[in-house]
Amino acid sequence: MGKNTTFSSNLLALIFNATTIANIAVNATSSPLTSLYVSLHTADPTSTGNQSSSEATYGGYTRVSVARSSAGWTVTSNSVSPTATISFPACTSGSNTITNFGIGTASSGSGSLLYSGTVSPNISVASGVTPQLTTSSTITES
Numbered sequence: 001m002g003k004n005t006t007f008s009s010n011l012l013a014l015i016f017n018a019t020t021i022a023n024i025a026v027n028a029t030s031s032p033l034t035s036l037y038v039s040l041h042t043a044d045p046t047s048t049g050n051q052s053s054s055e056a057t058y059g060g061y062t063r064v065s066v067a068r069s070s071a072g073w074t075v076t077s078n079s080v081s082p083t084a085t086i087s088f089p090a091c092t093s094g095s096n097t098i099t100n101f102g103i104g105t106a107s108s109g110s111g112s113l114l115y116s117g118t119v120s121p122n123i124s125v126a127s128g129v130t131p132q133l134t135t136s137s138t139i140t141e142s
Contacts, residue, residue: 008078008141015114016073016080035065036072036114037107038086040123040131041100044116051104051111058125059093063107074135081138090130098123101133115139 003011013019016036018027037051040061045053051063064086066072074083102116117139123131 002142003078005078009075012075012078012080012139012141016068016075017070018068033068033105036068036103037063037105037111038066038082038133039063039102039104039113040088040096040098040119041102041116042096042098044100044118045102045113049113049116051102051106051113052109053113054100055102056096056098056125056131057094058091058096059127060089060091061096062089063104064088065107078142079138079140081135082133083135085135086133086137088131091125091127093127095124095126098125098131101137103139 010021014021014025018032020026039051040056041054042056043054066082072083074081098119099122100116101119102113104114105112125131
């Protein structure tokens with residue numbers, strides 16, 4: 001049995017916008033996350049992976065911080081997308097083919113991977129290329 005669309009939207013709003021779900025869940029009060037970290041991957045990090053699973057390795061790459069609020073994420077029905085294009089650091093050396101993106105809790109290391117999605121079309125990264133995810137990059141809660 002799947003989740004109700006309204007509850008799916010509420011769950012995404014809790015995770016991405018820090019919005020309370022009345023009578024069910026409240027955003028952490030002592031030290032809530034204020035940002036989520038978007039990562040790029042060269043293969044599907046899978047449901048058992050973490051933020052570093054198949055993560056991009058090109059020179060200059062780092063995860064990008066996005067505000068955990070409606071300024072950073074748009075939640076519509078049962079899907080979420082960034083409110084603005086997410087630009088990653090330009091490649092300074094090496095190369096990668098980016099096939100997936102992830103959203104997690106840590107700026108580096110093997111933090112918790114909350115969601116991942118496919119990048120289509122794939123992004124070929126080589127020296128001088130600045131990978132970007134647009135506002136059409138979505139995650140759907142089912």
